[in-house]
Amino acid sequence: MKFELQHKDPKSKARAGEITTDHGTIRTPIFMPVGTAGTVKAVHTRELKEDVKAQIILGNTYHLYLRPGLDILQQAGGLHKFNGWDRPILTDSGGYQVFSLAGTRKITEEGVMFKSHIDGSRHMFTPEGVMDIERKIGADIIMAFDECTPYPCDYAYAKNSMERTHRWLKRCVDRVDETEGLYGYNQTLFPIVQGSVYKDLRERSAETIASYGRDGNAIGGLSVGEPAEMMYETTDLVTNILPEDKPRYLMGVGTPANILESIALGVDMLDCVMPTRNARNGMLFTSEGIINIRNEKWKDDFSPIDANIGGHVSLFYTKAYLRHLVHAKEMLGAQIASIHNLTFYLWLVNEAREKIKTGEFASWKNMMVEKVSRRL
């Protein structure tokens, strides 16, 4: 994997760059749609490429490991071949999911024992085992096995957890470096900064992670319930330490405003289930603000969902029609809203990239944060 830093905004830490992988290039800053179980929910692969214009999508190691399972994925020739997405893929490590299975999981130095949410069967995830699983899934970018601490989290727990995450990282790095991709293309490992909201822990973690000199670095453990200001402060602190010549991935963030603020702090890659999950509940993110399409006020609004962002779906369907579909519980409602929200997110990061290139990002960002946050 190669990262080229192309532009730096003069009035913020925002950057524009290009990541090159064996499945093609990614222009940063970039938002990555989440394809948990090998599908971005309710969105066809072709629409994801041609309408949403996604450049990279996520897969989820925990979900894919359980279903369809590694045998099927290997027989298919990896996740790209299985789901037909031939651009870059990133897999998380499954850590977030197994740690969320409170009561049914047990953490030891070796790894995490957990029960499947599908059939209750017992499984063990270790750093080495997860690297082997991510090899079999075959994403271009694979994430280290870490613990994402909850918020709030006391200092002692955050410190112990971070130190274990660092020890696990060493095991992940060793395993990845002594193995190869199974499908004839390269995979690269991103380590993850943890340390909850504690500055000294975050500093130590960022320094530790940076010291590995991997192709890219991630910031985890944020957007888990802490105030937005705390998330921004922590991100700011960490991006000051992570190397400038490597892409920085802020995991699980966020609202359109969160995304713009994070880009301003030097983040290059982001992912979040919000655009698709909220779409299924009728919440639309648009270039003019946030719409709850269920509301009465849209029932006779025959204007396009969003005429400003390009993309077939956002221009073709009207607000009144989408409201009808959502009220009638028609699947097409969730489909349209999902594509629209993702199209908007991709439009937003592409606009950010253009503004960085022209040096206008900082003022544009302040204007847009206000615009995209208001409720219509």
Added chain:
Amino acid sequence: MKFELQHKDPKSKARAGEITTDHGTIRTPIFMPVGTAGTVKAVHTRELKEDVKAQIILGNTYHLYLRPGLDILQQAGGLHKFNGWDRPILTDSGGYQVFSLAGTRKITEEGVMFKSHIDGSRHMFTPEGVMDIERKIGADIIMAFDECTPYPCDYAYAKNSMERTHRWLKRCVDRVDETEGLYGYNQTLFPIVQGSVYKDLRERSAETIASYGRDGNAIGGLSVGEPAEMMYETTDLVTNILPEDKPRYLMGVGTPANILESIALGVDMLDCVMPTRNARNGMLFTSEGIINIRNEKWKDDFSPIDANIGGHVSLFYTKAYLRHLVHAKEMLGAQIASIHNLTFYLWLVNEAREKIKTGEFASWKNMMVEKVSRRL
């Protein structure tokens, strides 16, 4: 509306023709996807045109009347403008739905009083009222308000119901002929033959319906639980009476085999929820036979869903991937299966049309009926 009869199969009653409406032409025989509430479930409008290659879709008067309601449809400029489908639309009369609301509806000579399945509110459908509603929805072809008798149905009930349907037809015709379309294009009324499975009733009904000399004629009250042989015999009897120079629409039929047999009996238009409803349960109709995609045997079958029928979706996605999506209860599974099944149905009737044109329909039909009926 204009109908041109173009080809007649030498060894069956199958015909190929072309219907011209103000929203474009329809090449017959044709299958019409059902878009109950203004959407063919789980299928985008663009996919319906470009992938499925649908030429005409159905809308349902009962459902559209209740939601989004006539005010919204009128403000939109009719159903075509509301849902963005700019090719022909046909609306049923809602009769089938309100008569199905057993226990909550009351039939009188005037019409049917019924309660909404959504909020329990009371409504009255009369022949004149339904014509006015179908004017407001704005389909190109609108169906008369009839009673679709259940099966089995005793002779006396079938006779009384049929006679009332005939009296209602007169009222429908009068109302349609004294009014005009609201949106600047023409709408044409199709009357419906009833009479359950009783030959003398069906003959009388077909003669009555034919005597109106409308642009097209429909056969209702079949595919409601009677044996397939009885359906074919009744269809055969009725198509012998209905005029040859008008399209014949067999309502609510059916399996791929039913469709081919009905075409052989001189039917030009068919509709059914089966391809979309069964898709949502994982049943696929293919050019090689019927697939239950949930079955274990497809888990590592990485071949396309159906490589023979054209269409992006059927060629792009594999059986193994679709099985995974259906098992994981991913919406995309229902989306893919729905598009595939509709693509197959449209492929099938187009193949039938080509075989009619070359005079090979009868033998091809016998081969295909066997092929598309087997379970893989």
